[in-house]
Amino acid sequence: MSGESKGRPSLASEHSPRVFRLKASTGKVYHAHLVLQRARRLEDVVMALLVCPAHTLALRGILATGALAAALAGSGCIEMVGADLGKYVERDEKHFSVAGKPDVTLSTFDGSIEIRPWDRPDVQVVVEKRGRDKDDVAAIEVNATQTGDHVEVTVTEPKNRGAGGFDIHFNNFRSAKLIVSLPASSDVAARSGDGSIDIERVTGRMQLRSGDGSIRGRRLGGDVTAHTGDGAIKLDGVNGALDVDTGDGSITVAGRLTSVRARSGDGSVTVRAEPGSAPGGDWDIVTGDGSVTLEVPDGxxxxLDAHTGDGGIHMQDITLSNVSGTIGKHTVRGRLGSGGPALRVRTGDGSITLRQSLSAERGEP
Known part of the structure; x- marks a missing residue:
């Protein structure tokens, strides 16, 4: 099965993959996968060519934008030859029968992961492998194992080590999307090296991790751990404890929460504790740069220990006792309700708003 990509991208466009032909001084032609975002030096391109003796290579670490890309193109060093070479697609289906509650581990080197419940006593994993052609896709390896109710599916691509100890991923236009169907009551550990993760209507222990991609969940019953190196996290209708962090992106979480640890290196954080939430442990909400909004139910x-490096602290329909500090200033400490576990809120640069949540808002159907 195959699909066609449409349109020819602009060289100056940001945030989208591009394929270029690099002409070395020796006259050899190299292919490199350049992602046009966040400017890097021309020397990075040159060094990449020097450390790898291969004729064809894919470099995810070289980044260029606007002026740099235009300058390289104008110099004659780069000739644009195409885009989106991962147009050849094959599907590989794996089925596992389970007797009890499944414990499912999923991993893909590059691609999104979608997880949905169904009413069958088995786990199905569809691996959607994508590449330039049949041989390219055939190099993608799928390893599927089952021990009792534990199911593990790992998808990898071949890689080689170049001069100087660099890991060089050849023909790096491959990806592998995982589409997963499993019983609603399941424990899940899902990891993508570069891709989004989407899960809904699952009850169990969930561990979600992406090297570079968003994480989204809806109607989740159980404790959730979510980490992404670069991307937003949005979890709605959670019933349990949350431990989430992103290196660069916003965090939005809501549900009947027992404990929360939410950290963003650079992005806003919104936590909505719906009626029925009761602290069963300390809460820690931190962002390096961005606003924080926290909603808590009556009772x-x-x-509370709240501090902002540069911004105000605001209370809406919230009563604090034993207050130290001044509301509206940078630091406020006080007791919510009858007290309980620690509620620590921090932002390096942004406002903090604490208000009462009025009603439970469920995630999308």
């Missing part, structure tokens, strides 16, 4: 008890 919520905790010991």
């Amino acid at each position: 919520f008890g905790a010991e």
